[in-house]
Amino acid sequence: MVPRRPRLLLVGINPGRNSGTVGHHFAGNGNPFWRLLHASGLTPVLLPYEEDQRLAEFGIGLTNLCPRTTRTAAELTRAEIATGRQVLSEKIARWRPGVVAFVGVTLYALYFGRTSTPGPGPKPETIAGARVYVVPNPSGLNASFPGFAHKLVWFERLRGFVETGWLLGGNPLSKGPGE
Numbered sequence: 629m630v631p632r633r634p635r636l637l638l639v640g641i642n643p644g645r646n647s648g649t650v651g652h653h654f655a656g657n658g659n660p661f662w663r664l665l666h667a668s669g670l671t672p673v674l675l676p677y678e679e680d681q682r683l684a685e686f687g688i689g690l691t692n693l694c695p696r697t698t699r700t701a702a703e704l705t706r707a708e709i710a711t712g713r714q715v716l717s718e719k720i721a722r723w724r725p726g727v728v729a730f731v732g733v734t735l736y737a738l739y740f741g742r743t744s745t746p747g748p749g750p751k752p753e754t755i756a757g758a759r760v761y762v763v764p765n766p767s768g769l770n771a772s773f774p775g776f777a778h779k780l781v782w783f784e785r786l787r788g789f790v791e792t793g794w795l796l797g798g799n800p801l802s803k804g805p806g807e
Contacts, residue, residue: 633723639690639729640693640732642693642698664779665783668786668787694712724758727786736760747762762782
């Protein structure tokens with residue numbers, strides 16, 4: 629479910645049990661991910677998780693670092709994460725999004741390794757010309773960002789980050805084919 633040259637590519641770590649069972653990203657009525665996308669203005673309508681493919685209508689793609697369903701991301705092996713990094717890098721190079729947003733601070737650290745820029749927000753790294761941003765994991769178990777409002781502020785800032793790049797004519801860091 630990735631549009632041609634998405635303005636935003638959202639990256640989760642891997643499907644949780646609910647998502648794996650129903651075959652849709654961020655599944656479950658208790659997961660605030662879809663409400664965060666809408667409340668922040670990233671999507672003009674509130675999408676139910678069953679309609680995750682509709683993100684493409686709004687120039688948004690959605691993928692995971694690792695495809696295997698687990699109860700917790702801690703169950704992923706180092707080999708799965710290493711393979712996931714390589715596959716994700718290839719997807720990003722092929723899809724050429726304007727912004728890659730990692731859904732979770734831990735995921736960002738898994739992808740880039742040790743980082744000097746902890747926490748959510750814009751990051752100095754790029755991937756195949758795409759700017760990088762991190763939003764908090766939407767899980768209610770996220771103790772660092774316990775409430776909806778604590779997460780929403782970062783999704784709203786992501787919207788501004790995405791819009792700024794596209795107002796400048798797409799991905800301002802992109803050098804075109806064959807970078």
